[in-house]
Ligand code: SF4
């Protein structure tokens with residue numbers, strides 16, 4: 001127990017540095033100390049060495065991300081802890097409001113070339129970011145099951161101890177057994193209706209019968225292997241035209257073996273007045289099936305990536321010499337949490353800062369923050385666009401005091417989309433509660449107090 005309390009004491013000490021005016025070098029040195037001194041203690045608590053290294057790398061990265069976010073640093077030593085990857089840029093459907101819809105293309109347009117993610121590209125992405133991240137979503141603007149390698153991608157992500165989520169319209173053929181055996185944690189199934197007629201109003205081009213049959217096959221594969229995961233979550237967007245099918249859908253969900261059904265409000269599509277969101281029907285999540293196997297198929301200990309051991313030998317404190325110290329800021333003010341926590345990659349290897357889609361006519365704004373085929377010497381999370389965007393928010397918060405000149409991009413287009421972004425996300429992709437659940441799901445709560453878990457996961461501003 002002594003060792004365990006020392007580990008938690010080190011986390012508390014880092015929290016104290018977070019709320020003081022600690023400089024980066026000191027913070028990095030303390031993160032290194034947390035890692036190196038805690039490793040033998042975790043091993044003596046029963047964790048295999050590489051699993052303990054993975055644990056320490058991930059919590060160190062969470063704490064460092066939080067520190068650099070709170071201080072509004074422009075150049076990060078931390079890595080993104082949330083990842084989004086599109087296994088395929090295409091989709092056979094054309095839902096209104098999506099870039100795969102013809103009217104969307106005419107009215108808004110997008111810069112979204114088709115493409116299929118290769119295993120080589122995904123593996124490079126995982127090698128760079130997997131050891132530090134906690135979560136990966138396998139969907140953004142495409143149908144992930146168009147890529148037959150998607151179960152292999154999930155398996156690789158699990159070897160990096162990532163929580164995995166996939167969202168599909170299920171209107172394509174795929175290998176249901178390979179998917180449930182991949183180790184996938186959570187599966188969102190987008191089926192907005194309990195009948196073919198209502199379903200097709202929004203999921204244009206979709207095949208209702210195939211989607212339902214695919215749900216059946218997924219549930220059967222889980223049952224066959226007695227698997228607790230993936231959680232099968234039917235997502236039902238509520239429109240005026242399908243709100244009368246809510247109860248029917250709940251019955252179907254139980255019969256199909258779905259674990260939960262989520263009724264959610266869609267975004268309004270302005271040019272589709274016939275498709276009105278059902279405002280008066282409440283959003284809800286109903287558990288429909290708890291009898292869903294008890295075996296976690298994926299054995300994390302035998303499948304763990306070997307890269308944790310190598311990454312563990314790299315000192316965080318040494319990274320400061322690679323950073324441009326002249327551009328560190330230590331400030332407060334509004335910024336976007338995605339710029340400090342998340343990295344998105346499409347199937348063609350383009351890096352984006354969040355889940356918006358790039359436009360063709362972007363009027364001098366760029367939304368593509370890098371490219372895997374680009375200059376690999378520039379770490380994607382510190383590309384000129386990332387740095388510019390982080391600096392932009394610092395500048396905005398200080399404009400009243402400085403009368404300064406707005407920062408300019410050093411290369412490429414005049415500015416990034418963040419400058420004109422209406423959202424400027426104050427919520428990260430992975431919130432505090434999700435991060436806490438992630439830590440608990442990996443049995444790390446055995447050696448962490450609730451207070452330590454809160455410190456690692458909470459991104460609130462310092463007072
Ligand atoms: S299923 Fe998803 S990706 Fe495909 S068109 Fe509809 S919203 Fe877009």
Ligand code: SF4
Nearest residue numbers: 336353354418421425
């Ligand atoms: S400011 Fe807007 S465009 Fe930029 S990362 Fe945040 S949400 Fe995305």
